[in-house]
Amino acid sequence: MVENRPILNAISHTLLVLGVAVTLLPIWITFVASTHAPEELLRAPIPMWPGDRLWQNYAEVLSGGITGAGGVPVGLMMLNSLVMALSIAIGKIAISIIAAFAIVYFRFPFRMGVFWLIFVTLMLPVEVRILPTFKVVADLDMLNSYAGLSIPLIASATATFLFRQFFMTVPKEMVEAARMDGAGPVRFFIDVLLPLSRTNIAALFVILFIFGWNQYLWPLLITTDESHYTVVMGIQRMVSAAEQLPVWHHVMATAMLAMLPPALIVILMQRQFIKGLIETEK
Amino acid sequence: MNSSPYRHRMLPWLLVLPQLAITLVFFIWPASQALWQSMLREDAWGLAQEFIGFENFADLFADPLFLESFRITFVFSIAVATISMVLSLLLAINADRVVRGNSTYRTLLIWPYAVAPALAGVLWFFMFNPTVGILSWLLKGAGYDWNHHASGTDAMLLVVMAAAWKQISYNFLFFLAGLQAIPKSLIEAAAIDGAGPVRRFWSIILPLLSPTTFFLLVVNVVYAFFDTFGLIHATTEGGPAGATQILVYKVYSDGFVGLDLGGSAAQSVVLMTIVIALTVIQFRYVERKVAY
Secondary structure, eight states, X not given: OOSOOHHHHHHHHHHHHHHHHHHHHHHHHHHHHTTSOGGGGSSSSOOSSOOSOHHHHHXXXXXXXXXXXXXXXXXHHHHHHHHHHHHHHHHHHHHHHHHHHHHHHBOOTTHHHHHHHHHXXXXXXXXXXXXXXXXXXXXXXXXXXXXXXXXXXXXXXXHHHHHHHHHHHSOHHHHHHHHHTTOOHHHHIIIIIHHHTHHHHHHHHHHHHHHHHTOOHHHHHHOOSGGGOOHHHHHHHHHHHHTTSSOHHHHHHHHHHHHHHHHXXXXXXXXXXXXXXXXXXX | OOXXXXXXXXXXXXXXXXXXXXXXXXXXXXXXXXXXXXXXXXXXXXXXXXXXXXXXXXXXXXOHHHHHHHHHHHHHHHHHHHHHHHHHHHHHHXXXXXXXXXXXXXXXXXGGGGXXXXXXXXXXXXXXXXXXXXXXHHHHHTTOOOOTTTOHHHHHHHHHHHHHHHHHHHHHHHHHHHHHTSOHXXXXXXXXXXXXXXXXXXXXXXXXXXXXXXXXXXXXXXXXXXXXXXXXXXXTTTOSTTTTOOHHHHHHIIIIISOOHHHHHHHHHHHHHHHHHHHHHHHHHHHHHHHO
């Protein structure tokens, strides 16, 4: 700090506390609503302090889902989300790191062509090619499957760039030393590059897990069978149900559960999260 | 690039193959299909097609609904970008100033990044729900009858607030990083010359933050254009009467629900052009940032 101004400090803290309060308000209301009986959420004003149905409500949605919205157990949807998020995160990292390895350490025809082709994917998010992509996945018979949920999303220009950038900073003496010791490219990749990339992999994992968990449009398009619904897209049907039936307590419990895994990852892996966020967006 | 690369024939191709195959099958091929279909007229069963050139595009730009959706998207993304950037800059400046509690504030402010846009929508939808929502109840007490099922303005305000709320944490982190990169000596020199905090903000901090601000503006517009589909779909579903029908939502509802293949493909191509333009702007800017 440049100079000490007590009044200004007080204003700063007030503003920050207000900011935090506004940020937390929706979560608090959601949490409170998820702990009450449905009768208390029929009309405003609803309670602002937690009730006594925490375990009951959460247990009900995890195993039974919501009547009026298909009754798919939220536990199953969370499992689907987890499989999807993990496959996307791990898949993206795996195929990007080997592609970047090939582009940086090998000379082969069309090397830059390959690089630009991967770059183009940045400009083609799912949202702009909804129907044709759906058709491809349908033709490949991948609707309603984990493969269909994850594989079409695992090409990643950002991850490839990040690894390429990082590999280019690895001193070339290391390759030479590895060669002199008789290590081939595969050996060099496994014993030298992979361990060096550890922090980058962790940072990317956090960002990509959240990306995968929060997918909405893609699962909405390709899952018609309820057993493959993910929790983030499944909640839409529950909200529509809540307009007619008194199920807000269950919808809010589902919302809490759907936020929990990515929020925990951000809070527990804060350092990697910030690193990943700032590096992937360059 | 490395001066002593490995010499192998097959290995590099094997290594890029997975990425390349997915890119070609799930990105390049569907995108070229969209380009091709945007020039066809096709019936809903895909039985008959006819090449009509740019007619779909001409129809599109003559369609008042499409132009209205364009206007809505524009208003929505500018509102979301402005609100969330101003609030997060305010918070970042204060978090950068205070010595005590700095990291606690940061932890409490950044985690909404993890909330899916669709869920952010659901939370705000609940708070403003005309029968059970606590905020709509308070508004009613203040004499305003909030109803996002009937009023287009209320629905738009709802999705703007939810989308901006979710994006604050992201902007906050980047503004904070930008502020911390400003050399303290500059600020101190200005302070010694007698510039107060407000003067320092306008003449030193804000100009030095301009690259961050510009970068965030592009990112926020991209976010509002494309990532908010779930938010709209889970709450207002484009309504009432199309008041929150942003372009991405229209592509989905025309193509997937309405089965107007050519029209939807033409809209996809328009969106693609927008993404490409935004990406080019972003990358141009990054090059300048390095020289900065």
